[in-house]
Amino acid sequence: MPVRVVGFDGDDTLWHSETRFHVTQGEFHELLERHVPEADADRRLAEMELKNLGIYGYGVKSFTLSMLETAIELTEGQIPASDLKVILGWGKRMLMEPTELLEGVEETLHKLSPSYDLLLITKGDLFDQESKLAQSGLGDLFLGVEILTEKNVDSYRGVFRRRSIQPEDFVMVGNSLRSDVVPVVSLGGHAVHIPYEVTWDHEHVPEEEMPKGGWRRIASIRELPGLLEEL
């Protein structure tokens, strides 16, 4: 049963994303240090993001709102509005940054697209994700695009149903064990994990909790065409 459909995650699989959050978070840390040197701004921001996830969902706008709330809370309302304006500016900068593809992406997708149906399956903010795809210049290589609020067993099952995909014909490629590998494998599909240099804690799964089979790990997207032929 050869794989027919290849799903790709977007952020940190096709284009850089987390490094940007990381850079901004570093700036946030420095800004807060000037006001409350003793505070653990990184941890507090991470907690705020998780607390707000059910209200805001994923994405840069949610991250910006959580940075603002954390800054106000940590300084007990003493931070000047001019500093909060700086934070608003970081959010806009992140949203306006050009999409930067990971090494090997363009070449690999061009190589795969004649032989497989390629889908982009990403989560996050609709507007932001569509902007990134448009900017990436890769739009025409994908047969379809699915932007999900959350990647889990239910949402992948929905994709399979909408697109009449048999799980065994499908492989998901992404950098997140939690979002790209575990739910797909548990539905009977295949998965390929390509770790990114930085991973958001929230996406981490302890190695011992991972399914034993059904997925593989490669170091670069360049290894994908060879691996797909083996599957």
Added chain:
Amino acid sequence: MPVRVVGFDGDDTLWHSETRFHVTQGEFHELLERHVPEADADRRLAEMELKNLGIYGYGVKSFTLSMLETAIELTEGQIPASDLKVILGWGKRMLMEPTELLEGVEETLHKLSPSYDLLLITKGDLFDQESKLAQSGLGDLFLGVEILTEKNVDSYRGVFRRRSIQPEDFVMVGNSLRSDVVPVVSLGGHAVHIPYEVTWDHEHVPEEEMPKGGWRRIASIRELPGLLEEL
């Protein structure tokens, strides 16, 4: 050629939305008046929203970020962070408010769903729109859901293509002339305009610029089943 597919806008067609923005905007006006009594906060906020639309897109999170930026600008950075925290709280309140259906919606959709394919075609924030749909309890009545970043000729054409819909078999029902009526009629589809009590300026189209035919206006969704039989 009887209509086969009925598309419904969500915000202010099926459930209340703009009144909430309106209420929050009133609170924003009052808050700003305490700091800068001479400023035209409403106009400045509307300008800010429009300026940020290409960066943020639609939705409550975008609106919240624009309120914060307007407040900081209008007070020249003098607004205390505690007041900005109040604005953050308004955004969360809007996102957490239960979905409130317009009068007659539930009954009408139940009446139509055995005879027509119903689609929800809405724009805005993916996460927020999916939450509203889930809360509305109407999910099962729709054959499909399309959440678009913008409703225009291109995005409706995409919906028609993805779902193999002939424009002449399709009617779009919504409260916005700009988003629900004009693009659909110009593609050869039908449209039904149901005005809402409050309309965002941005969605307004001068009556004389409206297409002459292809669309009708009704006062309540309750008139829709009768109208569809005439089409």
